[in-house]
Amino acid sequence: MRSVGKFYDDKNFPRGFSRSGVFTVSEAQILENYGRTMRGLADGSLVPETDNEQDFLSEITGSKEIQSSYAKCWVKYTNKTTNKVRSYTLCVSQRKQSNNDYEDEDVDNDLDI
Numbered sequence: 001m002r003s004v005g006k007f008y009d010d011k012n013f014p015r016g017f018s019r020s021g022v023f024t025v026s027e028a029q030i031l032e033n034y035g036r037t038m039r040g041l042a043d044g045s046l047v048p049e050t051d052n053e054q055d056f057l058s059e060i061t062g063s064k065e066i067q068s069s070y071a072k073c074w075v076k077y078t079n080k081t082t083n084k085v086r087s088y089t090l091c092v093s094q095r096k097q098s099n100n101d102y103e104d105e106d107v108d109n110d111l112d113i
Contacts, residue, residue, distance in 0.1 A: 001052050001070055007035025012081045022080055027073045038074045 040046030
């Protein structure tokens with residue numbers, strides 16, 4: 001696959017692909033070196049010139065089973081950037097309390113000694 005230039009995604013991975021903890025070292029290198037080419041092939045701005053690029057395009061569109069490391073890496077990247085991550089917590093967020101929740105009660109503070 002040809003390399004058009006370095007690929008960075010500062011919006012989703014501001015510290016880089018290798019420091020994100022999502023991609024392996026080899027996947028991060030593939031994305032950095034060939035990511036612009038893969039993005040161009042995926043959105044149609046580049047036309048496939050080699051058999052590898054044609055195979056990549058047919059793998060990410062679903063007409064072929066994903067086998068190449070380029071297609072696996074690109075599918076992983078698109079899944080991480082397009083799918084929203086849901087997180088669940090065990091803590092309840094604090095709610096705004098009104099002043100009427102606790103009313104002053106008559107409390108006898110008389111101590112009989």
